Amino acid sequence: MKVEKISELTTNRMSIYLRCLNALAAENVKTVSSDGLAKRFHLNSAQIRKDLAYFGEFGVRGVGYYVDELREHLTKILGLNTEHCVAIIGAGRLGTALADYYGLTQTNFSVAAMFDADKEKIGQKIGDVEIFDIKDFARIAKRDKIDVAVIAVPAAVAQSVLEIITKAGIKAVMNFAPTPLKVEGDVKVKTVDLTISLESLSYFLAQPTNSNGKN
Amino acid sequence: MKVEKISELTTNRMSIYLRCLNALAAENVKTVSSDGLAKRFHLNSAQIRKDLAYFGEFGVRGVGYYVDELREHLTKILGLNTEHCVAIIGAGRLGTALADYYGLTQTNFSVAAMFDADKEKIGQKIGDVEIFDIKDFARIAKRDKIDVAVIAVPAAVAQSVLEIITKAGIKAVMNFAPTPLKVEGDVKVKTVDLTISLESLSYFLAQPTNSNGKN
DNA sequence: TGATGTGAAGCGGTTCACAGCC
DNA sequence: GGCTGTGAACCGCTTCACATCA
Structure with missing residues (x-):
C-alpha cells in the first residue's frame, strides 16, 4: 500500500469491482483470484491487483481475495456505507x-x-x-x-x-x-x-x- | 497532418471544438486563434493545434482559423453532414x-x-x-x-x-x-x-x- | 510580427514479470 | 504450487518550445 494520489480511473474501476463482487456474492462464491475476476468480467488481473493495493493488502497469497471481506472494504472506500x-x-x-x-x-x-x-x-x-x-x-x-x-x-x-x-x-x-x-x-x-x-x-x-x- | 490512428480523446475534443466554434459563429466572430479559443472556453491551445493538425492544416499562420471554414471541416470530419x-x-x-x-x-x-x-x-x-x-x-x-x-x-x-x-x-x-x-x-x-x-x-x-x- | 504545425520532452497510466508469502 | 503485491518497462497522451510561414 502506497500513500499516493489515486487516479480517478482507479476509483471508477473500484466501483466496477464492487459490482462484480456483488454478482459473485449473489452466486455464493466465497473467494476469487484477480485472475478469476478478470476472466469472468473481461478485466485485467494485474490492474485489479494494482488498484486494490493502493488501498491496502486485501488479498491472501496463494488464495486470492475473500469476496465478502473485499466487498466491505470497497464499500467503505467508496463511501457507500453512508447515505x-x-x-x-x-x-x-x-x-x-x-x-x-x-x-x-x-x-x-x-x-x-x-x-x-x-x-x-x-x-x-x-x-x-x-x-x-x-x-x-x-x-x-x-x-x-x-x-x-x-x-x-x-x-x-x-x-x-x-x-x-x-x-x-x-x-x-x-x-x-x-x-x-x-x-x-x-x-x-x-x-x-x-x-x-x-x-x-x-x-x-x-x-x-x-x-x-x-x- | 499525419496518417496515424487518432485517439478517441482527440475525437471527443473535436466535438467540443465544434460546439465552441458554433458559439463564436453565433456571435459573428470570423477568425479565432488557438489561444483565443483556449482562453475563452478553458481549453489548452497546444492541444487544440495538435488535435486539428491530425486532420489537416486548417489554420493560417499569423492569423488563426477562419471560424466558418473550420466549422465545416469539423462537421465533415465528425460525419455530422449526414443523418x-x-x-x-x-x-x-x-x-x-x-x-x-x-x-x-x-x-x-x-x-x-x-x-x-x-x-x-x-x-x-x-x-x-x-x-x-x-x-x-x-x-x-x-x-x-x-x-x-x-x-x-x-x-x-x-x-x-x-x-x-x-x-x-x-x-x-x-x-x-x-x-x-x-x-x-x-x-x-x-x-x-x-x-x-x-x-x-x-x-x-x-x-x-x-x-x-x-x- | 504573430500564430500555426510539430518534433521532443515530460508525465501518468497500463502491463510485464517476478520476488515474496501463504 | 499458487497468487498477491510491486518495481521496472512500456506506451500513449499532453505540454513545451521553436522552426516555419503568412
Whole structure:
C-alpha cells in the first residue's frame, strides 16, 4: 500500500469491482483470484491487483481475495456505507428521468429535492420528490442535508447553476449540460456529455474502414 | 497532418471544438486563434493545434482559423453532414427519457424506433416513435436504415441485446446498462455508466480532505 | 510580427514479470 | 504450487518550445 494520489480511473474501476463482487456474492462464491475476476468480467488481473493495493493488502497469497471481506472494504472506500442526498436541478425531461432512474436503481443515494426556475413546475412532484424554486436552493439544501447536486439544465445556464450550488457548499456535482464548466475550489464536477458520446460514434461511422461493414 | 490512428480523446475534443466554434459563429466572430479559443472556453491551445493538425492544416499562420471554414471541416470530419437513425432498446424510464432528449437536442440524429420485450409496451408510442418487439429488431433496423443503437435495458440482459444488435449489422452502440460488455468485431460501443459516475463522487466526498470543506 | 504545425520532452497510466508469502 | 503485491518497462497522451510561414 502506497500513500499516493489515486487516479480517478482507479476509483471508477473500484466501483466496477464492487459490482462484480456483488454478482459473485449473489452466486455464493466465497473467494476469487484477480485472475478469476478478470476472466469472468473481461478485466485485467494485474490492474485489479494494482488498484486494490493502493488501498491496502486485501488479498491472501496463494488464495486470492475473500469476496465478502473485499466487498466491505470497497464499500467503505467508496463511501457507500453512508447515505447521500441528491438534488437535481432542472425538472425538464432529462432531470425527471434521472430522478426516476436514481430513485429506483441507487440504494445509497436518495433524491431529496428537485429545482427549477419555471413557475409552472415549482410545487409539482415527480414521484415523491417536490420541485422547488431554484432561488431557495441554499435553504432547502441545508434543510435536507443535500451533498450531491445533479445539473440537468440547458448549457446556457449551467455555469450560473454551478455557482449557486457551490455557494451553498455542495462539493460533489454531476453535470449533464453539454458545456465545459469553470470549477472553483475543492469541488468535484463530473460531466457526462451525451452529445459528445453520440458525435464520437458518428465519427467512427464516418471512417472509411467501417463503410463497407467489413475490415 | 499525419496518417496515424487518432485517439478517441482527440475525437471527443473535436466535438467540443465544434460546439465552441458554433458559439463564436453565433456571435459573428470570423477568425479565432488557438489561444483565443483556449482562453475563452478553458481549453489548452497546444492541444487544440495538435488535435486539428491530425486532420489537416486548417489554420493560417499569423492569423488563426477562419471560424466558418473550420466549422465545416469539423462537421465533415465528425460525419455530422449526414443523418443518423437511432434505435433505442429498452422503453423503460431511461429509454423513454433518452428518446425525448435525443429527439429534441440532436439535429443530425433522429430516433426512428424503440424496442422492448414487454408486450404491454409494444405498439405504444413515445412522441412519434413507435415501440416494436425486440424480436423484430433486424427487420425494422433494415427497413428504417438504423445505424446507431442505444442500449437502455437492465444490466442482466444488456449482453444479449448487444448480440441482437450486432447480428443485425449495427456498428455503433451507446450503452447505458451498468455492466462491461464483451464486444466482437469492428463494432464501437460507448458505455455511459451513471452508477460509476455517482459512486466516484461518493468516493470524493469520503476523502478526509473534503470533510471540513476546506483544503 | 504573430500564430500555426510539430518534433521532443515530460508525465501518468497500463502491463510485464517476478520476488515474496501463504 | 499458487497468487498477491510491486518495481521496472512500456506506451500513449499532453505540454513545451521553436522552426516555419503568412
